[in-house]
């Protein structure tokens with residue numbers, strides 16, 4: 001699914017899919033933020049493929065305990081689900097709770113059997129490490145999933161630059177990655193990182209429903225990404 005850039009409408013309400021369709025390539029369904037997520041999935045009949053995320057509370061989400069893996073395993077069996085997000089720390093067993101690793105690895109196996117891509121993700125809600133550390137994280141994440149995703153917090157322009165540099169390096173080294181900086185100082189990376197190889201963008205249908213700090217609205221990110229990638233491909237008018 002991620003050979004080309006995918007713009008995902010990030011939402012806790014699958015009822016938003018018709019509104020997302022004009023601009024998005026996929027829907028990121030934030031199961032941890034949703035009411036009755038499995039019921040929503042069971043009745044989903046939208047056109048856009050789904051990336052399912054059930055973000056752990058220890059990684060900035062609202063899902064507690066390992067029951068979140070059961071919900072994700074049920075979700076990946078759904079025909080509309082094309083990808084599942086699994087935290088790198090869980091896959092690598094670096095969480096204090098050992099049970100995370102076995103659940104995460106089993107979920108990856110279930111996903112692969114179902115032909116569902118795995119996005120191995122890393123989030124840093126405080127800062128942005130140096131470019132070399134970012135490249136290492138991206139290489140680790142890309143080796144654990146079909147895409148390695150890294151979202152860090154930028155508090156200064158140098159942080160955004162570090163993320164763009166790492167995106168370029170990791171992509172040049174052959175890793176499939178998705179990158180972005182959270183926070184105002186990193187906002188533009190959401191539009192620019194795809195120029196350097198980032199394969200996923202996330203945006204809410206309505207700016208007020210952002211699932212992370214600094215997100216553009218879906219229509220805005222679509223326009224920015226398309227304009228920048230068109231000019232990169234040699235069409236400066238963006239038309």
Ligand SMILES: O=C1C[C@@](O)(C(=O)O)C[C@@H](O)[C@@H]1O
Nearest residue numbers: 010053151180182202211212
């Ligand atoms: O991991 C990500 C990226 C994200 O945190 C962002 O910064 O856009 C938004 C989340 O919904 C998604 O799961």
